[in-house]
Amino acid sequence: MSNPPSCRNMEYLIGIQGPDFVLVAADNVAASSIIQMKHDYDKMFKLSDKILLLCVGEAGDTVQFAEYIQKNVQLYKMRNGYELSPAAAANFTRKNLADYLRSRTPYHVNLLLAGYDETDGPGLYYMDYLSALAKAPFAAHGYGAFLTLSILDRYYRPDLTREEAVDLLKKCLEELNKRFIMNLPSFTVRLIDKDGIHDMEKLPVGPK
Amino acid sequence: MALLDVCGISDWVKEDTFSAQKASVDRVNHFNFAAREPELAVPIGVDPAEFLKPFTDCEDGVEGVTIKLEHGTTTLAFKFQHGVMVAVDSRASAGAYVSTQMFKKVIEINPYLLGTMSGSAADCVYWERVLARECRIYKLRNKERISVSAASKLLANMVANYRGMGLSMGTMICGWDKKGPGLYYVDDNGLRLSGNMFSTGSGNSYAYGVMDSGYRYDLTVPEAYDLAQRAIFHATHRDAYSGGTVNMYHMQETGWIKVSQEDVGELYHRFAAEKK
Numbered sequence: 001m002s003n004p005p006s007c008r009n010m011e012y013l014i015g016i017q018g019p020d021f022v023l024v025a026a027d028n029v030a031a032s033s034i035i036q037m038k039h040d041y042d043k044m045f046k047l048s049d050k051i052l053l054l055c056v057g058e059a060g061d062t063v064q065f066a067e068y069i070q071k072n073v074q075l076y077k078m079r080n081g082y083e084l085s086p087a088a089a090a091n092f093t094r095k096n097l098a099d100y101l102r103s104r105t106p107y108h109v110n111l112l113l114a115g116y117d118e119t120d121g122p123g124l125y126y127m128d129y130l131s132a133l134a135k136a137p138f139a140a141h142g143y144g145a146f147l148t149l150s151i152l153d154r155y156y157r158p159d160l161t162r163e164e165a166v167d168l169l170k171k172c173l174e175e176l177n178k179r180f181i182m183n184l185p186s187f188t189v190r191l192i193d194k195d196g197i198h199d200m201e202k203l204p205v206g207p208k
Numbered sequence: 209m210a211l212l213d214v215c216g217i218s219d220w221v222k223e224d225t226f227s228a229q230k231a232s233v234d235r236v237n238h239f240n241f242a243a244r245e246p247e248l249a250v251p252i253g254v255d256p257a258e259f260l261k262p263f264t265d266c267e268d269g270v271e272g273v274t275i276k277l278e279h280g281t282t283t284l285a286f287k288f289q290h291g292v293m294v295a296v297d298s299r300a301s302a303g304a305y306v307s308t309q310m311f312k313k314v315i316e317i318n319p320y321l322l323g324t325m326s327g328s329a330a331d332c333v334y335w336e337r338v339l340a341r342e343c344r345i346y347k348l349r350n351k352e353r354i355s356v357s358a359a360s361k362l363l364a365n366m367v368a369n370y371r372g373m374g375l376s377m378g379t380m381i382c383g384w385d386k387k388g389p390g391l392y393y394v395d396d397n398g399l400r401l402s403g404n405m406f407s408t409g410s411g412n413s414y415a416y417g418v419m420d421s422g423y424r425y426d427l428t429v430p431e432a433y434d435l436a437q438r439a440i441f442h443a444t445h446r447d448a449y450s451g452g453t454v455n456m457y458h459m460q461e462t463g464w465i466k467v468s469q470e471d472v473g474e475l476y477h478r479f480a481a482e483k484k
Contacts, residue, residue: 030399030401032395032399034413035412035413035416037393037401037403037406038401038403041401058397059395059397059398059399060364060368060371060395060397060398060399060400061371061397061398063398063399063400064368064398104372105371105372
């Protein structure tokens with residue numbers, strides 16, 4: 001049973017950029033119609049040592065498109081000896097999404113691309129299924145974004161420390177638990193900085 | 209002409225030269241074995257539109273209509289300490305009509321791989337047979353059995369090519385490979401999930417209810433057989449499109465075994481008697 005278009009927004013992605021890091025989180029539910037098929041599903045794809053692609057949307061499209069981008073970014077490194085920068089990877093992804101949009105088989109996926117560049121520093125890129133691309137200090141996807149973007153508008157500062165960014169993220173997730181109709185019990189959280197991608201503790205913290 | 213097709217000669221040569229008969233019904237021989245362009249031979253004297261109209265949604269045979277596929281089934285699979293349990297019902301329905309109560313919804317790909325079927329029977333049977341062929345080719349080329357992860361990825365990639373073309377298939381690939389027991393859910397959207405417990409089909413929610421309430425990783429083998437059988441039974445009780453018999457398989461380290469095949473009517477009386 002495939003999901004109707006209105007079902008595709010129940011997933012949640014969020015990204016917060018700091019002065020020298022990017023914090024990203026995604027929910028862990030893989031749903032089919034009204035059933036949660038998996039409770040520990042990872043929606044983040046590692047494009048390179050310092051770039052993560054977060055991908056939600058239509059069931060099979062997400063993995064197919066994200067893995068296609070992932071393999072092509074790795075191929076670029078093999079062919080040329082150096083990696084694509086986050087900005088270049090974001091534009092490459094957008095171009096592919098735009099080309100497929102104008103074909104018989106468009107990919108219905110919403111993306112966040114987060115990365116750290118040696119020269120440009122941290123970067124967070126928002127992309128949607130119509131292949132719009134925007135570099136933003138913070139961003140979110142899904143119905144949950146309606147509840148949390150205002151929290152980010154209110155409390156975000158460009159000079160957040162890592163702890164403050166995690167607290168801001170926790171504020172957003174608490175709001176989802178309180179007001180969002182879907183039960184999203186846990187979120188994968190990762191942080192990207194000059195040392196690479198770091199896994200953080202899953203939120204909300206489970207019962208001890 | 210068949211020989212031209214086999215030789216693979218290009219289209220512009222074939223066009224308008226040799227035959228004025230274009231439709232396959234015009235030719236004496238309907239079967240182009242090994243032809244490059246497979247054609248569907250329609251029985252003479254039958255109007256295809258009338259014949260197929262009961263199976264579509266539309267009223268008057270408008271252009272672009274698709275065959276309405278039914279998904280009546282319940283299948284489930286779960287991992288536990290002694291391997292993987294697989295249980296399915298056996299009812300095949302075409303709308304409100306029960307075509308058969310004895311349909312085999314588990315494909316035995318090889319002694320270490322099983323595939324379940326839900327959705328369109330034709331799509332499942334065909335694509336899982338193609339998967340079986342690819343698994344065999346893998347074994348011949350690499351001298352070792354294919355892993356469950358690779359087999360499920362092959363199937364997911366095969367159907368992803370037909371995105372949006374109306375395939376209907378929800379399958380679970382279960383097996384035992386070097387990494388131990390494996391269970392993957394693959395469907396026609398190209399979704400592929402690895403997990404410990406899945407149920408598919410129109411009765412899947414009922415099966416999840418019973419399975420989730422009674423599941424522990426450290427079930428004994430008889431307890432696991434009982435849980436799998438009860439979950440399918442309860443789904444067949446509530447879901448109109450599931451029924452027939454409960455077919456159960458157990459995937460062990462030494463390969464799969466077929467555990468049992470019991471009619472749900474008899475199960476009903478057995479469980480009812482136990483409750484008293």
